Amino acid sequence: MKKVKLTRREFLITSTVTGGGLMIAFSLAGCEQDRGLQVQTEAGGELPPESDEGEFRPNAWLSINSDDTVTIRVGSSEMGQGTLTGIAMLIADELDADWSKVRAEHAPADEAFTNPIIGRQHTGGSTAIRGFWPIVRKAGAVGREMLMHAAALQWDVHPDVCHTENGAVIHEACDHHNLSYGELADAASQLPIPDSVFLKEPDEFVLIGKSIPRLDTPDKVNGKAVFGIDVDLPGMLTATVARCPVKDGKMIRFDAGKALALPGVKRVEAISAGVAVIADHYWAAKQGRDALDVEWDTAANASLDSAGIEAQFKAVVDSGLIERDDGDITESLGAAAKTLEAVYSVPYQAHVCMEPMNATADVRSDSCDVYAPTQGQTSTQNTAMRITGLPREKVRVHTTFLGGGFGRRSEQDFIADAVECSKIVGQPVKVVWSREDDIMHDQYRPSTYNLLRGGIDAKGNMLAWEHRIAGPSIMARVSGSEGDGHDWSSTEGAKNIPYAIANQRVTYAMSNTPVPVGFWRSVGSSQNAYVTECFFDELAKLAGRDPVEARLELMNEHPRHAGVVRLAAKKAGWGKKLPSGHARGIAVAESFASYVAMVAEVSIDNGDVRVHRMTCAIDCGMTVNPNSIRAQMEGAIVYGLTATLKGEITIAGGQIQQRNFDDYPLLRLEECPDIDVHIVDSEQAPGGVGEPGVPPTAPAVANAVFALTGKPVRRLPIQIA
Amino acid sequence: MLQLNVNGQRHEVAMETDTPLLWVLRDGLKLTGTKFGCGIAICGTCVVLVDGRPVRSCVTPVSAVIGKHITTIEGLSDDNSHAVQQAWIEEEVPQCGYCQSGQILTAAALLDSNPEPTEAEIEQAMSEVLCRCGTYPRIRIAVKKAARKAADKHKEA
Secondary structure: OHHHHHHHHOOEEEEEOOOOOEEEEEOOOOOOOOOOOEEEOOOOOOOOOOOOOOOEEEEOOEEEOOOOOEEEEEOOOOOOOOHHHHHHHHHHHHHOOOHHHEEEEEOOOOHHHOOOOOOOOEOOOOOHHHHHHHHHHHHHHHHHHHHHHHHHHHHOOOHHHEEEEOOEEEEOOOOOOEEEHHHHHHHHOOOOOOOEEEOOOHHHOOOOOOOOOOOOOHHHOOOOOOEHHHOOOOOOEEEEEEOOOEOOOEEEEEEOHHHHOOOOEEEEEEEOOEEEEEEOOHHHHHHHHHHOEEEEEOHHHOOOOHHHHHHHHHHHHHHOEEEEEEOOHHHHHHHOOEEEEEEEEEOEEOOOOOOOOEEEEEEOOOOEEEEEOOOEHHHHHHHHHHHHOOOHHHEEEEEOEOOOOOOHHHOOHHHHHHHHHHHHHOOOEEEEOOHHHHHHOOOEEOOEEEEEEEEEOOOOOEEEEEEEEEEOOHHHHHHOOOOOOOOHHHHOOOOOOOOOOOEEEEEEEEOOOOOOEOOOOOHHHHHHHHHHHHHHHHHHHHOOOOHHHHHHHOOOOOHHHHHHHHHHHHHHOOOOOOOOOEEEEEEEEEEOOEEEEEEEEEEEEOOEEEEEEEEEEEEOOOOOOHHHHHHHHHHHHHHHHHHHHOOOEOEEOOEEOOOOOOOOOOOOHHHOOEEEEEEOOOOOOOOOOOOOOOOOHHHHHHHHHHHHHOOOOOEOOOOOO | OEEEEEOOEEEEEOOOOOOEHHHHHHHHOOOOOOOOOOOOOOOOOOEEEEOOEEEEHHHOEHHHHOOOEEEOHHHOOOOOOOHHHHHHHHOOOOOOOOOHHHHHHHHHHHHHHOOOOOHHHHHHHHOOOOOOOOOHHHHHHHHHHHHHHHHHHHHHO
16 A cells, blocks of 8 residues: 555655645656556646535535544435445545545535436436446545645645545654544645546555445434435425326316315415325325315327237337348348247336335525435426526425435426425425325336347357337437437347347337336336347247357357356356256346346246246446445346236226236235345446346246246236236 | 324324324324335335334324334334344345335334244245335345344343
8 A cells, every 4th residue: 555655646746835735736757557547637726615614625525524524425316226325435435534434415406416427417327336436536536635735734744755544644654643634624625626636546445346334224224314205394284286097188177175174284276297285294185185176188098008009019010210230131031940930018117116206395486495305406406497487506406315216216297296386385395196196107117019030040040130129218208309219218128139140130119108108227128138038048949059058159249248147157057957847047138337147046836936046147347335236136136026027007098007006016025036146356347236137137037937838928027827 | 182102202293083193103293214105004114013013004093003102113222223223234234225114113023022933934024014125135134133133132131
């Protein structure tokens, strides 16, 4: 450690300037090669942002208090994936902070926290660590550099002879010189920000790569963690909203008389989403809503149903736009010794976060505060600005813990409800959705209809792969435009299969319906990996090949896919004998810059699929917190198994037919398989972790069922005839 | 005025007697550790202990628990020292954390009535509470660990 510190300092030339503390300049002469990565800072030469007395706040991300507390503000939303801890680890490591003094909290909505992959302050697409990795490490390194120089100034020594460790600067020549970051906070806050700083080499990491316990665990075992639904403001009212059960229906009239007669009900108001009943507390609001008499115009979609939607997709599946076209699909299918055609379909899926949708707003004439479990701080600001007419700087967003997100909380419907209600009544209002509201008024994972054709030659080599997709577009829904008819989210996981099949064509026919669709944990890959990985097993069987061998043969160009397939197969004991009535299946998928393979072991018990074990291998590049990665794989498997075995949203009479956990059941603990997670050692840049475990889950299970029964599973959820 | 005994303290709250206990706790007493999940007694997120037994507070009218001892997550310990909380921390069970009050109280009630549950008994008891984040594998381990911790404490005492 010491040697490295000294060599880093070799490039620092320091000189004192009058009035401005220490000016730090950096020489780049030669030598970047064998050092930590030198990076430019954005605010070089500027003074740090204003901070409280005695506090050191080198940038938006962190502040150090005189009591040694390090507060790290995280722009991403904590919805269970561990981002507060993960981001804090990145900053604290470069800062050389004492981890026991580190606190993490949600940042306000601020440009400083713009997600570099998404372009706004937003949590989604498994981007927090891989997007913020370079930025926040630099934020920590800047803090460390300034603290070290503050100490050097105080000791009147060259910074070369100092190093940092565990929240303190240490003078290497004499052990008694040791100043804690808290003791240096005030002095460091007077220094200018350096032009550039050095980042650690991986072998210098103290926290990164270790299973550091999550910072939010203690408050999540005693009820102290504040979720959106727990927000309480002085004078706050609570509302629920009656929404038209039929998609795109309009409110014609309502009679508030009976609702207003109930104790606790204060106001009944029309808002964009329907009719809001605003009361002293939730139960009064719910009673009021139940008593409400609303007439809806449901004519537009009264005949919409699931069968009609599937027929609509089927009718257009052959007229899709070309998304991938390698070789000659028509000729290769014609020349194939054997061909196979199959139709795969997946249903709409709901998100069902355990915390029902909610938000609290306090709209005043000159300001608006939104307290919300949101994945999108910038979007929340935009929504409040649109409704209130206030400028961005007057809208403050306070992010609470999220009781699940999965993409649902990137939507704005629950935010708009709260802002509209508070604007109407001139008081803070918390809007709380019921579970029925949540399931009936979701933006669902798209249902799709898929036609696949494959061909193999006389030796059993895969020659041709055609995948025609028809289904609704999330991007068209969120952008309000069908654009040019393409949608990356509908084809991810389909046009990037890792197999060296010379003739491949993927087409997508956008086919929108009144059922709103949205981002759902792993998005397009969640359905496309199922379709492609299951059809691959059908072709492998046609060719008489083992599913693992068949994959590996075609993955020479994709070593990271192959790596996780080999690891999962080995750890699962692929090919070894199983109890009678059990079978294994494998699947692999790349999504969000990570690679995951899974082997499922299943049996069938009274017509129900029983998943005994899931063996998971993930290559997500460099690991930040292995225990968090394991937790996300476990969670993704459970989430994916609900979609594989149970989840199905259906439509009749223009309404979503499911209401609550009785007709949209989730996997229960007794149905949860044993799960083994194996992480590939890697020095590649970090990939995503929150979503990539979902895509291979369904096809691994479906392929195991196929191996067991000989019948392919071409529709989810799996139903054994 | 309703009089309730929650976490060993007497509380008075002015709400209708047919209000579910969940909303009396959350909106009346501001004890928000108890969570709303489904409102129909399926998910178990709202579990509290009434005279030591797990009860779905979302469908329990407050009138049914007057005079009884109600324990919410806030009352399990002052300092995360309950064996179940300790095991939950050590195994890092929570992800989003929203269902965990229901999980922890269900586990605490199980171990209170059955200090050495079999695996099947753990599976059965803990299947009553849904978790969308998928913390089930860790719950299994943590309940067993909590049982050992509680037994050790008992021996020490």
